[in-house]
Amino acid sequence: xxxxxxxxxxxxxxxxxxxxxxxxxxxxxxxxxxxxxxxxxxxxxxxxxxxxxxxxxxxxxxxxxxxxxxxxxxxxxxxxxxxxxxxxxxxxxxxxxxxxxxxxxxxxxxxxxxxxxxxxxxxxxxxxxxxxxxxxxxxxxxxxxxxxxxxxxxxxxxxxxxxxxxxxxxxxxxxxxxxxxxxxxxxxxxxxxxxxxxxxxxxxxxxxxxxxxxxxxxxxxxxxxxxxxxxxxxxxxxxxxxxxxxxxxxxxxxxxxxxxxxxxxxxxxxxxxxxxxxxxxxxxxxxxxxxxxxxxxxxxxxxxxxxxxxxxxxxxxxxxxxxxxxxxxxxxxxxxxxxxxxxxxxxxxxxxxxxxxxxxxxx
Amino acid sequence: xxxxxxxxxxxxxxxxxxxxxxxxxxxxxxxxxxxxxxxxxxxxxxxxxxxxxxxxxxxxxxxxxxxxxxxxxxxxxxxxxxxxxxxxxxxxxxxxxxxxxxxxxxxxxxxxxxxxxxxxxxxxxxxxxxxxxxxxxxxxxxxxxxxxxxxxxxxxxxxxxxxxxxxxxxxxxxxxxxxxxxxxxxxxxxxxxxxxxxxxxxxxxxxxxxxxxxxxxxxxxxxxxxxxxxxxxxxxxxxxxxxxxxxxxxxxxxxxxxxxxxxxxxxxxxxxxxxxxxxxxxxxxxx
Numbered sequence: 035x036x037x038x039x040x041x042x043x044x045x046x047x048x049x050x051x052x053x054x055x056x057x058x059x060x061x062x063x064x065x066x067x068x069x070x071x072x073x074x075x076x077x078x079x080x081x082x083x084x085x086x087x088x089x090x091x092x093x094x095x096x097x098x099x100x101x102x103x104x105x106x107x108x109x110x111x112x113x114x115x116x117x118x119x120x121x122x123x124x125x126x127x128x129x130x131x132x133x134x135x136x137x138x139x140x141x142x143x144x145x146x147x148x149x150x151x152x153x154x155x156x157x158x159x160x161x162x163x164x165x166x167x168x169x170x171x172x173x174x175x176x177x178x179x180x181x182x183x184x185x186x187x188x189x190x191x192x193x194x195x196x197x198x199x200x201x202x203x204x205x206x207x208x209x210x211x212x213x214x215x216x217x218x219x220x221x222x223x224x225x226x227x228x229x230x231x232x233x234x235x236x237x238x239x240x241x242x243x244x245x246x247x248x249x250x251x252x253x254x255x256x257x258x259x260x261x262x263x264x265x266x267x268x269x270x271x272x273x274x275x276x277x278x279x280x281x282x283x284x285x286x287x288x289x290x291x292x293x294x295x296x297x298x299x300x301x302x303x304x305x306x307x308x309x310x311x312x313x314x315x316x317x318x319x320x321x322x323x324x325x326x327x328x329x330x331x332x333x334x335x336x337x338x339x340x341x342x343x344x345x346x347x348x349x350x351x352x353x354x355x356x357x358x359x360x361x362x363x364x365x366x367x368x369x370x371x372x373x374x375x376x377x378x379x380x381x382x383x384x385x386x387x388x389x390x391x392x393x394x395x396x397x
Numbered sequence: 398x399x400x401x402x403x404x405x406x407x408x409x410x411x412x413x414x415x416x417x418x419x420x421x422x423x424x425x426x427x428x429x430x431x432x433x434x435x436x437x438x439x440x441x442x443x444x445x446x447x448x449x450x451x452x453x454x455x456x457x458x459x460x461x462x463x464x465x466x467x468x469x470x471x472x473x474x475x476x477x478x479x480x481x482x483x484x485x486x487x488x489x490x491x492x493x494x495x496x497x498x499x500x501x502x503x504x505x506x507x508x509x510x511x512x513x514x515x516x517x518x519x520x521x522x523x524x525x526x527x528x529x530x531x532x533x534x535x536x537x538x539x540x541x542x543x544x545x546x547x548x549x550x551x552x553x554x555x556x557x558x559x560x561x562x563x564x565x566x567x568x569x570x571x572x573x574x575x576x577x578x579x580x581x582x583x584x585x586x587x588x589x590x591x592x593x594x595x596x597x598x599x600x601x602x603x604x605x606x607x608x609x610x611x612x613x614x615x616x617x618x619x620x621x622x623x624x625x626x627x628x629x630x631x632x633x634x635x636x637x638x639x640x641x642x643x644x645x646x647x648x649x650x651x652x653x654x655x656x657x658x659x660x661x662x663x664x665x666x667x668x669x670x671x672x673x674x675x676x677x678x679x680x681x682x683x684x
Contacts, residue, residue: 085572105575112576118569122591132577135587187577 035096035190035223036061037082042091044077044247051077053247055091064217064224066238068231070270074247075227076195082225083193084108095191111184111192111222115199117176119168125179126151126164132187154182157216174205181213185220192217194226198233210237231271235259243267263390268307268382275308275354275376277325286383290347293378294322296394305384307391310355312380315341317366322396325376327354329368339363346373435653438646450647458624459632459648462540463609466628470547470608471601478555478600483589486563487571497560500553508550512617515546538620543628546614551607555600562596599666606659610652 037059044052052074059065067075080086082093084105092101100108119128127134129151133142142150155161158178168176177197184192197213198206214237217224228234234241235255243250243258243266251263262268279288282301286293293306319326327343330353338357345354356376358366368374382391440447450456485497503511520526520537529536536542574588590597612630619626621635629648636645 083576085576106578106580109578110576112573114569114573116569118573120570120573120588131574131579131587135574135577135579135583183573183577 037191037223037225038094039082040092040094042078042081042088042093044081044086044088051247055249057242057249057252059223059225061223062221063239064214064237066234066241067225067227067244068229068234068241069244070229073244075244079193079195079225079227083110083112109187109189111187111189113180113184113194113197115196117180119176119179121168124164125160125166125168126155128168128179129154129183129186131183150186154186158182173201174209177201177209190222192222192224194224196227213237243270261393265384273310273355275310275313276350276352277306279304288348291325291345292323293325293381296396299383299392303386307382307384308378310357312378313356314377314379315356315358315374316377317374319375320377323377327374327376329370329372329374331370332368341368432653435646435649438642439650442643446643447647450644453644455623455627456632456648459627459629460651462627463629465540466544466547467605467608469544470551471605473548474552474555474604475601477552478559479597481556482559482563486560487568500556503550504553508611508613509617511549512546512614515542515549515618537618538622539626542618543615543626546618547608547611550611550614551604554604554607555597558596558600559593562593566592595666595670599663602659602662602666606656609655
């Protein structure tokens with residue numbers, strides 16, 4: 035079932051939580067709403083569910099206007115951040131709740147309900163916990179029961195609010211993969227909220243990046259990462275190295291640091307964004323760039339070695355971060371305090387007069 | 398270190414035991430002995446006199462009125478308390494904080510003052526009372542007035558028990574219920590009520606105890622008509638003023654009995670709650 039949002043606006047008192055949000059989610063898609071806290075992503079999810087009402091705008095499910103439809107009638111599945119399991123009911127009763135409260139005419143027989151609950155618990159691989167109470171479960175188990183409960187009504191839309199936020203890293207990764215499989219198997223339309231960019235990029239078909247109540251960018255994960263449309267999206271999708279300077283004669287420069295741009299750009303103030311993997315390190319400067327740096331710290335854990343670098347003779351808002359392979363590390367053996375030079379491969383130039391960046395390639 | 402630890406003041410046996418016996422002595426003098434004397438006095442003229450006093454026409458009528466007041470007050474404040482707690486914990490509205498503070502007014506105001514206020518408002522010379530008189534409705538110096546002031550005095554008990562609990566539990570479970578299609582009544586019956594039931598029973602027990610024992614406010618609006626507007630606490634006073642000490646203590650022993658019963662129920666509920674919370678959270682990780 036597709037979801038269409040048209041010009042959604044929402045205020046809490048004088049605080050404008052959502053500004054003119056329009057979004058189209060096709061049937062069967064898994065969409066991540068990504069943004070920092072206070073960006074309005076949870077509010078948007080709750081408006082889709084009907085737990086909040088928008089001040090203006092329309093919501094359509096499969097082309098049908100549901101804006102005025104009560105949350106009870108929208109028949110969406112909703113998974114809460116803190117699971118919201120009914121604490122005085124057993125796991126089986128929790129999962130059965132949606133079926134139990136159906137009007138008598140539509141309600142399946144008790145035996146039928148029991149069978150359905152059994153199937154759902156099997157699906158989330160927790161059949162052995164049917165008689166437990168929520169307080170006796172671990173976080174990951176609670177989350178899966180919450181999912182089973184939401185899926186009991188066979189919703190065509192599943193909404194998840196920070197579904198893995200309260201879980202530890204390992205459980206989170208497993209559950210993520212499991213949810214993706216479940217989505218592909220049952221083929222509902224899912225929207226989930228997260229502030230974890232890695233989670234959003236890994237799990238979603240498309241990512242909606244939000245900030246301050248507005249949508250910054252909607253794109254597939256690869257496209258989003260390759261071509262962020264704004265500085266905000268750039269900053270939010272992981273670390274960036276920034277050279278803020280003046281452009282003159284096809285060069286961006288700040289004190290000792292400069293980079294020659296491959297094509298002509300109007301002069302004036304600008305910021306060049308470079309991702310950690312879009313920069314190489316060398317012991318000597320190259321012809322097209324002069325970015326002196328000093329090694330500040332070295333992190334060996336992970337697939338690559340991450341170096342934090344302090345600019346020498348110029349300034350950056352944050353330390354630079356560059357990843358090198360373990361092989362490179364072993365060949366070079368850098369120490370804290372060593373000097374080196376950064377060489378850009380790809381850069382994204384932001385100028386005050388245009389919102390979206392220009393991307394440059396060297397070499 | 399060890400020696401120092403042993404020298405800590407509270408660890409010395411004589412300090413501990415003298416403090417404990419002092420506390421026990423105070424409790425005995427202030428609480429236990431007076432309570433015991435009520436029963437001793439009530440039975441001082443023998444069980445037959447006790448029974449005769451108990452089955453006295455006016456005493457029976459006082460018991461009846463007291464039960465009537467409690468039977469009306471408790472359900473009224475049960476509904477009112479749940480409604481109020483629901484309102485202030487589930488909705489945001491201007492004046493919400495003020496409302497939470499207002500709930501406590503009956504606790505802050507002396508019951509006598511409360512009685513006087515009602516008398517002033519609903520008495521035959523009062524603002525509303527005069528108007529009611531025209532329709533031949535008398536509230537003060539009759540049982541409806543007694544119920545009204547008792548409701549006023551006891552109205553915070555249920556709400557006070559529920560508000561912190563419902564605030565702490567949040568509304569997520571109710572939201573989960575409504576998303577799953579539950580109607581308002583189903584939500585209340587199957588999600589909200591089971592979560593608050595023990596606090597609710599506790600609130601009811603306290604409301605009942607106070608409704609039965611209220612003296613100050615009731616004495617202002619009752620008019621002390623024997624056999625008509627006399628509740629048990631008022632009856633105790635009347636009998637005592639009649640120099641019928643044994644009779645007074647007989648009625649008092651009834652009230653004391655209700656109080657003891659209340660304490661028993663209260664500690665049973667607390668014990669149950671403590672046991673529920675102590676249920677070990679079994680972690681069986683099998684992701």
